[in-house]
Amino acid sequence: MILVWLIVILMAGGLLAWLSKKVSPELPRWVALGAILLDLILIVYLWISTEATTGSAWLIRYDIPWIPQWGVSFSLALDGLSLLMLLLTFFLGLLSVLISWKEIKTKVGFFHFNLLWVLAGIAGVFLTMDLFLFYFFWEVMLIPMYFLIGVWGHENRTYAAFKFFLFTQASGLLMLLAILGLYFIHGSEAGNYTFNYFELLNTPLTTDAARLLMFGFLAAFLVKLPVVPFHSWLPDAHSQAPTAGSVILAGLLLKTGAYGLLRFVVPLFPTAAVEFAPWAMLLGVIGILYGAIVAYSQTDLKRLVAYTSVSHMGFVILGVFAFNEWALQGVVMQMIAHGLSTGALFILAGFLYERLHTRDLAQMGGFWSKAPRMGVVALVFVMATLGLPGLGNFIAEFLTLVGSWQANNWLTVFATIGIVMATAYSLRIMQKVFYEPGPQQETFRDLNFREMLIAVPMVLGLLWLGLYPQPIIDMARPSITEQLQAYNMKEPTIAEPKTAVLQPEPEATINTNQLAINQRAFSNLQIIQSPN
Amino acid sequence: MSQTDFLYLMPLLILTFAVLISMLVIAAWRNHKIIYVITALSFIAAFGSLFELRTTTAYVIEPMFVIDGFGVFYIGMILLTSLLVSMLSYAYFEQREERKEEYYLLLVLATLGACVLVISTHFASLFLGLEILSISLYALIPYLRTRPRSDEAGIKYLILAAFSSAFMLFGMALVYFSTGTMVFSGLAQSIAGMQELPLLLLTGIGMILIGVGFKLGIVPFHMWTPDVYEGAPAPVTAFIATVSKGGVLGLLIRFFMEIDGFRYPVLVTILTIVAIASMFAGNLLALMQKNVKRILAYSSISHLGYILVAFMAGNQMGVEAITFYLVAYFITSVGAFGVVAMLSDKNSDAELLEDYKGLLWRRPWTAAVFSAMLLSLAGIPLTAGFVGKFYIIAAGINDQLWLLVVMLVLNSVIGLYYYIKIIAVMFQQPETEREPTIRLRPSIYVASAGTLAVLALLLVYVGVYPTGLVQLIQNVLVSVPEIVAK
Secondary structure (H helix, E strand, O other), X not given: OHHHHXXXXXXXXXXXXXXXXXXXXXXXXXXXXXXXXHHHHHHHHHHHHOHHHOOOOEEEEEEEEEEHHHOEEEEEEEEHHHHHHXXXXXXXXXXXXXXXXXXXXXXXXXXXXXXXXXXXXXHHHHHEOEHHHHHHHHHHOXXXXXXXXXXXXXXXXXXXXXXXXXXXXXXXXXXXXXXXXXXXXXXXXXXXXXXXXHHHOOOOOOHHHHHHHHHHHHHHHHHHOOOOOOOOHHHHHHHHOOHHHHHHHHHHHHHHHHHHHHHHHHHHOHHHHHXXXXXXXXXXHHHHHHHHHHHHOOXXXXXXXXXXXXXXXXXXXXXXXXXXXXXXXXXXXXXXXXXXXXXXXXXXXXXXXXXXXXOEHHHOOOHHHHOHHHHHHHHHHHHHHHOOOOOHHHHHHHHHHHHHHHHXXXXXXXXXXXXXXXXXXXXXXXXXXXXXXXXXXXXXXXXXXXXXXXXXXXXXXXXXXXXXXXXXXXXXXXXXXXXXXXXHHOHHHHHOOOOHHHOOOHHHHHHHHHHHHHHHHHHHOOOOOOOO | OOHHHHHHOHHHHHHHHHHHHHHHXXXXXXXXXXXXHHHHHHHHHHHHHHHHHOOOXXXXXXXXXXXXXXXXXXXXXXXXHHHHXXXXXXXXXXXXXXXXXXXXXXXXXXXXXXXXXXXXXXXXXXXXXXXXXXXXXXXHOOOOOOOOOHHHXXXXXHHHHHHHHHHHHHHHHHHHHHHOOOEHHHHHHHHOOOOOXXXXXXXXXXXXXXXXXXXHXXXXXXXXXXXXXXXXXXXXHHHHHHXXXXXXXXXXXXXXXXXXXXXXXXXXXXXXXHHHHHHHHHHHHHHOOOEHHHHHHHHHHHHHHHHHHHXXXXXXXXXXXXXXXXXXXXXXXXXXXXXXXXXXXXXXXXXXXXXXXXXXXXXXXXXXXXXXXXXXXXXXXXXXXXXXXXXXXXXXXXXXXXXXXHHHHHHHHHHHHHXXXXXXXXXXXXXOOXXXXXXXXXXXXXXXXXXXXXXXXXXXXXXXXXXXXHHHXXXXXXXXXXXXXX
């Protein structure tokens, strides 16, 4: 039931925020802040209280029938992966409200309604274990996002909002077809028609069917992630959205794509995914390099950051399709670290826009001496983006590369080149904005208290991820092994990649560990059903 | 006819009496409010009488009618929609100069025609229903005669509808010539053994389909739709979009299920082409429009195309999907045209996209309702339209109509563009402050605003919790052997 509350609080908070505008123009902000804070507290409480029950992948489940005629149930479940994603969601959600405090001045009530409903949709996506409900939430998060971009965005907002909406909606409909295909195939094979994830997991599929269905799912996730060549909506949407919108887009919406790959594509279509893996990894590497090169040549700060997302998300798909625990741990870390570091860079861009009313890098420069606090904070964010050891992204990229090396050597080599490029474009931000002499600004104030309140948790979060990532890794492990179950069972086919010469020694021990954990996880799979 | 026959025909009789009473009252004393109340009450009474007819078995009135769950459900749907349309009409006509009272009379008559259609099992009753509906519409469409485009719309509809009726009659004659019967079941029996339809019979059925296709406004018989939608008063447009099409669709389902037309590849091919062409023509033509009523007209063409996808499934799930979709579509269409009617002023309907600019900031609630209706038409979750579209896609995939389903998905994306365009216009900041329009007394708006609120709530309710409606539809279809057998 607590899982339902997580979503209901956001939705009700959204409505309340909209209505409370009548009372006072400032009230919606407080309502939104309160609702998200409540959710954050709930999820932190869940995190602390569930540490005792390690070993089982699924921490809480909640199931009630919704449309029994079609086998649709309102089914939510929480495992380590969802928990981490929810933590990220509410953390960034909280910051989004804070950064909008001064930026958003029109239609405050409606803005916070949309903000909270996007978060509700995202939370739903991370929690649901019913494919119908998954599609439902997948779409629920689109409309408010469309409004966030289209109403409060920058000069070219209508175009950007349209493009975002059409891309994601079109790909989402393909996923709907795949979901229905899976539903009917499972129904005719097993005799019970259901959208339940756990029951659909072991649907026997013919090779062709598996391939087609997988491409349906992939369409939605690869567009959302985004993977080159489906990325063209992203720079527009990111650069036109208001700061809070950009943070949510980069920090959370892209992660739903990655989450979908992990949660659905990998376990549902083991054979087809293995077939497709080399191509997916290739796409990932192309994304890493292409995103980095294009990012380097941008003059619009937000566009630049947007392209760095394309580059960083390349690591995600590279890692997912390596199918081993190292890589998947890296992917999970990357999702969180990228959410923080890119969100932070967008917030930085928001700070600058608030002061200068431009996103053009040529109009900036020389702020290091004028705004030392902003400079230091920015330095941490930029260093995180380029993957400096000690900050979150380093751990993520390192783990991903170690994992993908075992699957494909050459592609990993090229991916590593991407990190070098990341250094180039990241340092360019620092150089252009803070060091180089730029046009003289009359007044340029440093970060104030509210802005420090936003920036400091980001810095601390990145440092924590970089210095002591163990809690995250422990948290994610049971669910990662669960996702990889189908692969471990037929280990020989995967463990003999074409370049098997360089198989490192520790792999074997990890796999035995994994198997042991798997069996434990499987036998312990406990279903905690809420009393009502 | 026995006494029970009358009992079973009670909804139709109530409507007939309502027309007579209204006519007498008008003759004695013209008063908008009284006629409006009589109309609303008669719809409610007719709807109430349906509760007596909730049987699990079909009741046949030889040879014209059959009153079964399917028919009762469709009559109920039609009556409720007409009631909502009449509620929306009150404020709309109150601000107009013309004589208002006859409008309600025609509205009730047209509803009667649609009700007759969905329970008829004989060509005679079919034609009777169709003509009652059409002839009322001839007068309803150009009801506001002084408007610039109303004559064009009225004459266009008159000529084309008469033409299509002629086709239909000729088709019936050919079918009668080939089979010697005018009853659907008789026709079904005489073609039961045939592997392929003889040419004459095929021509006959084809001509009947032309008549039906015209009423539904599907490609290639869709030419009248945008002009008529644009020229007719907004509540009448709502009526054409919902009751008129719903009634004919109910008839089509009954007819086709009875004769099991899905056995014949030639009919299936024709309908598949029609469905795909309707989806594309409707959506593509809507993209360039600047007039909201025309956009909705083209969108209705494509929506009928979507419905045909489920129709092609030709089984119980398909009929369930159509019925569900129709409920969602009725709610949405009445809501959308209701907003148009509500925003219309004395001289013209609010039909240009310009009229909607910045609506969200001027009239937030109206804009919110309109947005919800448009999102439902686009098939976005939390609305009834989403579940409806989902049902149709599911029915299509269940029957492995991959081509049609993929086309439907493709068209959903195209359609999204123009629905979102209207919403985007509503969200734009108005550059100049418009001078506030003079409003009528607020009490008049209560009916319209209340209706729209009810529709919006229904939309969300069906979208979030469709179980009840699905259960209801499955229950009523049980009493129709032709559908369950498939």
